[in-house]
Amino acid sequence: MKIRPEHQDIAQFIQAFRLELHRFPELSNHEFETTARIKAVLDQYQIRIVDLPLKTGLVAELGDANSPHLVVLRSDIDALPIEEQSGVDYVSQNAGVMHACGHDFHASAALGAAILLKKIEHTLPGRVRVLFQAAEEIFEGAPALLATGALDDAAVIFGIHNDPTLPVGVLGSKAGALTAGVDRFDITISGTGSHAARPHDGNDPVIILGQVIGAVQTLLSRNVPSDHNAVVSITQVHSGSTWNVIPDKAWLEGTVRTFNQDTRELIERRLRQILQGIGDAFEATITLNWLAGPPSVVNDAEWVEFALEQAPSAGFEALTVQASPIGEDFAFYQQQMRGAFIMIGSGGPYSLHHPAFRVDDRALFPTADYLHRLAVKALEKLQ
Ligand SMILES: [Zn+2]
Ligand SMILES: [Zn+2]
Known part of the structure; x- marks a missing residue:
């Protein structure tokens, strides 16, 4: 130039x-x-x-x-x-x-x-x-x-x-x-821990965590229209502290990227519904913290x-x-x-x-x- x-x-x-x-x-x-x-x-x-x-x-x-x-x-x-x-x-x-x-x-x-x-x-x-x-x-x-x-x-x-x-x-x-709308979220799963050999005494938040990870991606593929691009990425998961104890909590964090306000609202709403459903099914409390960034x-x-x-x-x-x-x-x-x-x-x-x-x-x-x-x-x- x-x-x-x-x-x-x-x-x-x-x-x-x-x-x-x-x-x-x-x-x-x-x-x-x-x-x-x-x-x-x-x-x-x-x-x-x-x-x-x-x-x-x-x-x-x-x-x-x-x-x-x-x-x-x-x-x-x-x-x-x-x-x-x-x-x-x-x-x-x-x-x-x-x-x-x-x-x-x-x-x-x-x-x-x-x-x-x-x-x-x-x-x-x-x-x-x-x-x-x-x-x-x-x-x-x-x-x-x-x-x-x-x-x-x-x-x-x-x-x-x-x-x-x-x-x-x-x-x-x-x-x-x-550019995308950028939102951040974190999810806390609170359940009942137990001895690793006796999972039936609790409700294993690690298993619930796995359900949540899968469900979040299904939300995209089955709720968001294919011509509305969106990305949900889970970027941190934490649970447990040793090999022979099932923990009572699990935590994960991630981000949602969307290109229009309708998709953005849809993902937040469906995420809340899905977490409520998984929580009910496993008798655990799941809370979503949604941190809205720029559109x-x-x-x-x-x-x-x-x-x-x-x-x-x-x-x-x-x-x-x-x-x-x-x-x-x-x-x-x-x-x-x-x-x-x-x-x-x-x-x-x-x-x-x-x-x-x-x-x-x-x-x-x-x-x-x-x-x-x-x-x-x-x-x-x-x-
Ligand atoms: Zn930058
Ligand atoms: Zn920059």
């Missing part, structure tokens, strides 16, 4: 900034240094920072502060509790913390977009707010930002995520559901088409992509305003959240350029 001579300085600057963020990753809601680093650059370029009661993360504003037309660009800034094994020479200096989801890339691209917008600020037909959002990985940052009211007047929001499954030079999205990212058809149309102007080829069962708290913004979430090809061999994950920086400046063009064109469309 070519970078024009007049943009070489900004491209090099955000490249160096990306590596600096990568060296000093911070966990969700603890992005203090990251916030300070971004703020220092915004100050250096005399870019306004919106005064908001945020612990970490920040919002920059460009254009006419009094304009009714507001377009929002969103990036995220937090890292993950992973020990980095990428082998890069700018490896994380913060033990056990790593930018394994590429939020260093997103924040640097958004910063580049803000700098590019600053250069044409007096010509902008409205306002652009650029979000450097904290705590995406724990799905708390977007609700916290919405609660400040900073986006109350927004007409449209655009978000990006790097995607190692797409090559550099390609970006992709789709209308409708793009599915659902792209506005008109704005996602618009966003894909702008791709060639920044040197990208645009693709329509499949929905992916990852979670993204960008979904919370879309409950309050129209929006489009775009996947940017970052072409690495390792998946997001992998300890060896890395992004290809050839996509960095083009992403900044793309975001700034998207904001300008969206403001023009809103006139």
Whole structure:
């Protein structure tokens, strides 16, 4: 992807900034240094920072502060509790913390977009707010930002995520559901334990656990219509402490990924019914703890088409992509305003959240350029 001579300085600057963020990753809601680093650059370029009661993360504003037309660009800034094994020479200096989801890339691209917008600020037909959002990985940052009211007047929001499954030079999205609704659940089975040789004295929660595991998968294959994708994974099971005692409790935990609200509600409702039935059959008490996460990212058809149309102007080829069962708290913004979430090809061999994950920086400046063009064109469309 070519970078024009007049943009070489900004491209090099955000490249160096990306590596600096990568060296000093911070966990969700603890992005203090990251916030300070971004703020220092915004100050250096005399870019306004919106005064908001945020612990970490920040919002920059460009254009006419009094304009009714507001377009929002969103990036995220937090890292993950992973020990980095990428082998890069700018490896994380913060033990056990790593930018394994590429939020260093997103924040640097958004910063580049803000700098590019600053250069044409007096010509902008409205306002652009650029979000450097904290705590995406724990799905708390977007609700916290919405609660400040900073986006109350927004007409449209655009978000990006790097995607190692797409090559550099390609970006992709789709209308409708793009990411999954993410819910977490845990189940406690309380029964009566016994001597391992006398199971008839109790009701063996280990056997009940086995019934629950099987029933959960049947729920998907026999309740969810085949054209409504959903995933239920059980990821932890615990019971017992020795070989000759049948325990009185069993516990399991897992996650549900869905692409529409009906399926999401159906799975929770049927899970409760099935657990009640198994509990009755085995004379045990089974309790379900359901922890709702973000819903599915659902792209506005008109704005996602618009966003894909702008791709060639920044040197990208645009693709329509499949929905992916990852979670993204960008979904919370879309409950309050129209929006489009775009996947940017970052072409690495390792998946997001992998300890060896890395992004290809050839996509960095083009992403900044793309975001700034998207904001300008969206403001023009809103006139
Ligand atoms: Zn992530
Ligand atoms: Zn992410």
